[in-house]
Amino acid sequence: QKEVEQNSGPLSVPEGAIASLNCxxxxxxxxSFFWYRQYSGKSPELIMFIYSNGDKEDGRFTAQLNKASQYxxxxxxxxxxxxxxxxxxxxxxxxxxxxxxxxxGTLLTVNP
Amino acid sequence: xxxxTQTPSHQVTQMGQExxxxxxxxxxxxxxxxxxxxxxxxxxxxxxxxxxxxxxxxEIFDDQxxxxxxxxxxxxxxxxxxxxxxxxxxxxxxxxxGGPDTQYFGPGTRLTVL
Numbered sequence: 001q002k003e004v005e006q007n008s009g010p011l012s013v014p015e016g017a018i019a020s021l022n023c024x025x026x027x028x029x030x031x032s033f034f035w036y037r038q039y040s041g042k043s044p045e046l047i048m049f050i051y052s053n054g055d056k057e058d059g060r061f062t063a064q065l066n067k068a069s070q071y072x073x074x075x076x077x078x079x080x081x082x083x084x085x086x087x088x089x090x091x092x093x094x095x096x097x098x099x100x101x102x103x104x105g106t107l108l109t110v111n112p
Numbered sequence: 113x114x115x116x117t118q119t120p121s122h123q124v125t126q127m128g129q130e131x132x133x134x135x136x137x138x139x140x141x142x143x144x145x146x147x148x149x150x151x152x153x154x155x156x157x158x159x160x161x162x163x164x165x166x167x168x169x170x171e172i173f174d175d176q177x178x179x180x181x182x183x184x185x186x187x188x189x190x191x192x193x194x195x196x197x198x199x200x201x202x203x204x205x206x207x208x209x210g211g212p213d214t215q216y217f218g219p220g221t222r223l224t225v226l
Contacts, residue, residue, distance in 0.1 A: 043220045044203070102154050102155040
């Protein structure tokens with residue numbers, strides 16, 4: 001059974017701080033990794049994707065991937081109250097595998 | 113910006129009834145997916161669809177479920193005889209290519225089975 005694990009939180013940070021969200025996965029053959037943001041009652045919204053080891057930056061967001069450790073993280077710099085949401089880590093094993101396997105998500109609260 | 117759309121936003125049905133959930137994927141996308149999320153739980157994969165056939169399905173996707181692309185734009189999920197435990201948010205997603213490509217999600221249909 002391929003698993004994706006996240007700390008469910010809640011993670012609480014003050015406005016302007018860096019929020020760090022972590023995810024581990026069990027399938028060593030996984031090839032692509034996604035962070036989605038989900039507001040309560042809404043659908044997952046893509047934040048970032050990463051395929052290669054290392055860091056990938058997009059505005060205030062940085063995704064980090066370490067395939068050897070089977071670990072992927074998301075850093076949110078200068079956190080804003082509007083960033084308050086559940087952050088979902090999703091993994092695709094690649095090849096002919098089409099499905100995303102999601103973690104349960106980490107609830108982030110940014111306090112003004 | 114192109115987006116996935118879904119109708120209805122909320123569907124209430126009686127146990128044992130058939131429901132059809134509708135999706136319009138992003139127009140140049142070729143791969144289509146259904147996921148569901150029971151309240152408070154993970155997003156779970158149901159099925160993927162390409163070239164008018166199922167590419168992959170999960171163990172959740174049993175004989176009561178079916179998918180169809182009835183025309184060039186719509187993608188539907190049918191649940192033949194709904195059960196109480198089918199109550200969930202159902203999300204349609206699409207991607208330009210398959211495999212590890214990025215999937216974009218629609219707003220979801222909340223299905224309530226009474």
